[in-house]
Amino acid sequence: MIRRLAVDVPRVLLGLLFLVGALDGFYWMATGQSLVQPPTSAAGLRFEDALKDSGFLWPLMKVVDLIAAIGLLTNRAPAAALLLLLPIITVIILFHIVLNPQGMPVAILLALMTGTMLYAYRDRYAALLR
Template structure:
């Protein structure tokens, strides 16, 4: 039961968050329209536009979201999937702290889920820190 609460539920929730984000990102890449767009500050919209206009960063991020989200959902190399997502998660949390405070609740959820999984899989990451 503890494993379900501390690993499986956070893993699945994180996977679903990133799969929804990937679907929304690919919808924009294909159609130029978002499936949904939460309220975003002017500075946040400018940052998002810069990522999209770069031509390569947005598709790269959404591909990582998709692949890592599927890895987490299917429980295939989930510790690797979390490492793949960690830079994106860091940017999302900082984005909401600095540019779009209205999104802090979801950023907080994202940070808590990530911290739970990092702690649960700390033995897998230990060799990286030696």
């Protein structure tokens, strides 16, 4: 029961976090405005603008966010969904460490939830690490 909670709570929270991020990203692509505007440093805003201005990276990230969020929230292939998100999660954590230190609580929470899930699904990743 406790093990289930230790996996299900981070899975659902990550799913919700990336679902909101995907919806916000699609809303921005449609309207040019964000629904969610967390406090971000000037350097962080320049980085985000560069991703958006690339023309392809922002939409790609948001599609990956949406697919993985659905996988996590429906508990369909959550280990695969987490692997899809891992590069994005890594960039988010590094973004907060390097460019946006006021977001460190989010980065720490994201790292803890991701680490918990990676550990919980470690048997599914064993073949990748051989």
